[in-house]
Amino acid sequence: MHDIRAIRDNPAAFDAALSRRGISAASSEILELDEARRAKILAAETAQAEANKAAKEVGAAKGRGDEAEFERLRALVAEKKSQIAALNDEAKAQDAALNDLLMRIPNLPDEGIPDGEDEEDNVEINREGAPRNFSFTPVEHYDIPGIRPGMDFETAAKLSGSRFVLLSGAVARLHRALAQFMLDTHVDEHGLTETITPVLVREEMMYGTGQLPKFGEDSYQTTNGWWLIPTAEVTLTNIVNGVTIEESYLPRRYVAHTQCFRSEAGSAGRDTSGMLRQHQFEKVEMVSVTKPEDSAAEHLAMTKRAETILDKLGLPYRTVVLCTGDLGAGMRKTHDIEVWLPGQNAYREIASISVAGDYQARRMNARFKPAAGGKPEYVHTLNGSGLAVGRCLIAVVENGQQEDGSVDLPAVLHPYLAGKTRISADGQLA
Template identity: 75%
Template sequence: MHDIRAIRENPAALDAALARRGAEAASARVLELDEKRRSVIHAAETAQAEQKRASKEVGAAKASGDEAEFERLRALVAEKKAEVARMQAEAKALDAQLTDVLMTLPNTPLSDVPEGEDEADNVEIRRWGTPREFAFAPKEHFEIDGVVPGMDFETAAKLSGSRFVVLTGGVARIHRALAQFMLDHHVENNGLSETWTPVLVRDEMMQGTGQLPKFGEDSYQTTNGWWLVPTAEVTLTNIVNGLTVDEASLPRRYVAHTQCFRSEAGSAGKDTAGMLRQHQFEKVEMVSVTHPDRSLDEHDRMTRCAEGVLEALGLPYRTVVLCTGDMGFGAQKTHDIEVWLPGQNTYREISSVSVCGDFQARRMNARFKPAEGGKPEFLHTLNGSGLAVGRALIAVLENGQQEDGAVELPQALHPYLRGKTRLQADGTLA
């Protein structure tokens, strides 16, 4: 959420930042509500002071025997009391309206974020690995002979509908091994703190990280009001919701493996084949909570954490900076990491790593106490996939596929598969 004081001081800066994201100017509406709210608050405070002054004079009038003055002052106290209550209710309503407007405004991009409208304007910053040359036409993951027995979309559709999958046998074991490998890699090599969190959360937690109020249709809500998390970003970031932590405890670096749920409301007809875009999937998510002075360095560090997983798996990738028109709602800057999928002959996103500045912290009222003293300041938050487990499975299967329908598996996974190194063409591990 944006700082109302900063908008008062420089409304043009907000509108310019929103224009970079292709959004409409909002400062006039924000300042109009803010001025009305402040005016009503001032009027309420003035009336309240008059009420207190009249209340003191009531006793004096009673003691002096001036019955007419006593009755006049008592009526005035009642009038001012009702006036104060009415204006306080109006101020509360205006405050809610202002908060609602601020809650729907996206974060402002950093100055070095490239201008652009969509993914075509993203800027590549590096590549790692060389895509393998195949002596045959590589297949997409769901077409590989060894994968077909263990990736069942028909049964999933019977159970749940489209965009679900049932994994069995060797494919299910590889999927599980990938999640375990990612967690161990982040804990042992990157110093992240493994965390296990719920997948059902309250409205306030979704508001804290920016999924609500604007993007409720992208997620699922239960009949009793809980939301199914679209990513563990929601739970991990909200660990500091409402807290004021010591600066010495920063940075806080979390990693969690969870089920994730997304309605994919805006992706009708997109990536319908295979398990690239599912309603239910798994992710290993990273979240960092930092001092404001160190959040940009932390962004680069987190990006390297995610890239390191792909390098350990031997999967070629490229890293891009998202342009202003392609960034997520809460991000100041985002690095997308795209893994090479030979079955599609292209790079596809497998991780987005974003720095959010104090945008989420303001929504959550999450602060830290400076070590040198002074007023508490808002924290900075970051999040990123480390990685999307299902997409990593796709990449492992497609990059390791053999002409006979088998799949050679990355060496990093061998210990997690009890020494198995290959998915056979019949779907078993060997």
């Protein structure tokens, strides 16, 4: 959500920033609504002052026996009360319309990110590891002989429909090991606070992080009004919803492993094979809450934490900064980490690490008290995958596949697999 005072003070700068997202002259509609709302508030205050003055004069007119003046003043007070109620109702409606508009307009992009239209204009800022040279033609995850027995799309479709998978045996255990490894790394080495959160949230929590009102079709809502979280960003960030905390409490750094649910609206025909794009998946999510001056450094640190997971797994990847045309609506700046998938002969996104600035904090009314005193300030919020577990599983098995159909597993996972080092061609841990 945007600061209406900043828009009033410099509408040209606001419009210039949004024009980088392809949005033109947004300030005019905002300021028109704001001026109408403020005019109604001023009119209500003026009418209230007039009503107060007339109310004081009613008694005096009665006391001196001036019945005509008494009746006139009494009618005036009643008229003003009716007028005030109508003006307040109009002001409330305009205030709601203004808030809705401010919530629908995306965040202002960071000045340092590249301009562009889509992912083709993203800029690479880091690359680690070289893709493996295979002596055979590598296949996608669902075609690896050792993986097929533990990755059942047909049964999942019978149970739930398309874009679901049933994992079992060695593949299920590998999936669990990856999530455990990620959590342990973030908690033990990176100092994040492990958190177990609900996956059902109230509607206002989805507003708080920006999934609503504009992107409701991307998520699932239950019949009693709860929403299934598309990511633990929603629950972890909203921990500070409506709270004013002490500066000494910051920064707060959370990590959670949760089920996530997305409708994949608008993705028809994309990644329909395999488990790259699912309605239900698991993710290890990181969220940081910081002071404004610390958010840029925290963004770099969070990116490094996600990259560390891939470094430890020995997976080739690259990190890009998203251009304005590919940037999420609620974010100022995003780093995408793309892991190498030999079965697709391409880098594919496995993590997004983003800084929202105070955009989410204003929606949530999340602030902190400066230690030196003064007015409370809005916190900055950041979120990032650490990592998407299913996509990481895909990368591990595709990069570790062998010509005989078996899969060699990264050494860092062996302790989580009872010392097992590979998945055999018949789908067994060995």
